[in-house]
Amino acid sequence: MKIKWLGHSSFLIEAGDGKRIITDPYEPGSYGGAVGYKKIEESADIVTVSHEHEDHNCCKDMKGSPEIVKGTGEKAIKGIKISGVPSYHDSSGGSERGENTIFSFEIDGMKVCHLGDLGHLLSDEDSSKIGDVDVLLIPVGGFYTIDAAEATKVVGKLNPKVVVPMHYKTEVLGFDIAGVDNFLADKKNVKRLDSSEIELKKESLPAESEIVVLKHAL
Secondary structure, eight states, X not given: OEEEEEETTEEEEEOXXXXXXXXXXXXXXXXXXXXXXXXXXXXXXXXXXXXSOTTTOOOTTOXXXXXXXXXXXXXXXXXXXXXXXXXXXXXXXXXXXXXXXXXXXXXXXXXXXXXXXXXXXXXXXXXHHHOOOSEEEEEOSOSSSOOHHHHHHHHHHHOOSEEEEESOOOTXXXXXXXXTHXXXXXXXXXXXXXXXXXXXXXXXXXXXXXXXXXXXXX
């Protein structure tokens, strides 16, 4: 399995058999130009949308005629098991920013969990619904989502093998949120890759949780 960070909360996840998932595609230039990542040109078989905000739901003109997946529940699409768990975009039960779907994918014997714009800590019930996680794609920028301290607690709750931060301040993102360094402070087993992509195999996952910081591709 290959995971490529396109930018913001959008990843291209490619299974060993070539099936391709894109998560939370953003609208370039949205929010008054704050979303400065370039247009997504990658093709996909499946696109998931955690919530209906412009920086997460731009499915128009997506290449490959993908099936768009929204909402909660379990389903199998093109041979990939997908689970959607309900959550909120804030810590007030959705009253500020609405609902958010946490998506998990079973790919090449591994479970990848994309938290979307999670805005609160996970309860025991939330964690139970999500289940065991091998790879966690987690927002860390704060304000619109969980911040560095809350993200640390979520990682401790789910205990994934690999953690990939997302939804944080970069040189092309104009949102007033924190960069990734707040989350990385005092952390062990951190890898900063000079690449937007990582390749993972079940048999070579780290024994102890590892944080992998990718460069955005776009």
